[in-house]
Amino acid sequence: MSSVLHAEELTDTDIEPPSPWNTEVEFGYQAHSGNSDSKSLNSRLSGEYIQGRYRLNGEWKYYLLYKDGEEDKRQSTYNLQGDYKLGQKSYAYSSFNGYDSKYSAYFTDYTLSAGLGYQFTNTEKLVIEGELGPGFRYQEPNLDEIDDDDIIFPETVSEAIVRANLGITWKPFKTLSLGTEFTAVTGSSNTRIDSEFSIVNEITEDIALKIVHNRQYHNKVPEGLHKTDSVMSINLLFLF
Template sequence: MTKVWLACFGLFSAALAHAQETETTGDIDVPSPWNSEVEFGYQAHSGNSESESLNSRIDAEYIRGRHRTNGEWKFYLLYKDGEEDKRQSSYSLQTDYKLSPKTYLYGSFSGIDSRYSAYYRDYTFSGGVGYQFTNTDTLLLEVEIGPGYRYQEPNLDEIDDDDIVFPDIVEEAIFRGKVNSKWQVVDNLALGATFTLVSGHSNTRIDTDLNATNAITEDIALKLAYSRQYHDRVPEGLQNSDSIFSVNLLFAF
């Protein structure tokens, strides 16, 4: 896991250096349009069984005028008794353009690479319209809908001795819907929930992301996060869903 830690540290250093930049106009310092977050979590257990887990997340957002762009990368790794048990990377990039105070157009890409689920690669491209029911310092609630395209590459490695996933590569048109919300309960506690549905002829996937963030200082927080991916169609003997619960330190810039 040393290589993973070094890679994560390098990404953290790059994000930190970039997030600290500000724009200057004359003698006036203008707040940077960039907002960045970095998360780390690590657990080690010993005794009758040995296990190590590492999860990390990097998020960056750029807002200027009518434009908003957000990118996110998440990684999870689990070792049990010296053998790799889970490895998953997920990443997304989305850009929005405001048409009115509440309505916007969006274009997005999201991907999941996993060695231990039905699809080794799962990529989605989508574009459509979004609507913000509310967007205040206390509450954010927005909904997006639109068509798109999906590419899924099945995991042909053996999950168990006799279980092989569907052998077909998926390339199809899809419908995408997303609900994103954030509630600032009190000054130091925020709750977030995101639900994303991607549906096509071959299968339907639903992603659920829930989190609670408790601010320790202005720039450091403790974050509890639950992530679940559900496929409505998987081979016999495999579960429809994979989920991850993590406890992380969050650094905001």
């Protein structure tokens, strides 16, 4: 009887429940290939909150792009998504993705979407989630900053879209995790597919090395341009 009471005392007083918050900060370097040959420095801040049936994810990225030693782009990218669990594996989601830039071909590029998600599996070693839903896309071109290597047509886009997303995270070892994510947004003006492959190796409990390869595909591009661009980055990841 005494051992049972002792266990209950540990559970109630000595073991703190896990925090609903998870925060990450990244700093790194990127090398671009495809339609551009350049280098950049980047930073990223992300947070996740999980409580009961609710899950909220937010991410902000900021980077400076240099060509021939001069600043060529300064851009902010942000994502916000809220989920509400409907059943054991299904959930409803709403998301907002966009970026603002002074130098790039688009002043603004916003995508809103809402729909249903499904968790095919959710364990400590493997997480697979898929999402599908309708939405809306708005893009305002920066006509003064369009270069020959920009994947853009000089028209303002305001259209209905369909968004699909698939995310996979596999943790084969305690300190190593592999992730991949595919996001497709299709509308009458264009179809864009973003893919990301990442490797995270924990150095300490609070610091990790993260290698990321991003690929962006457009089914329609101006004449003479590649349909695919890729970005490789090596970042230091700080966990809080």
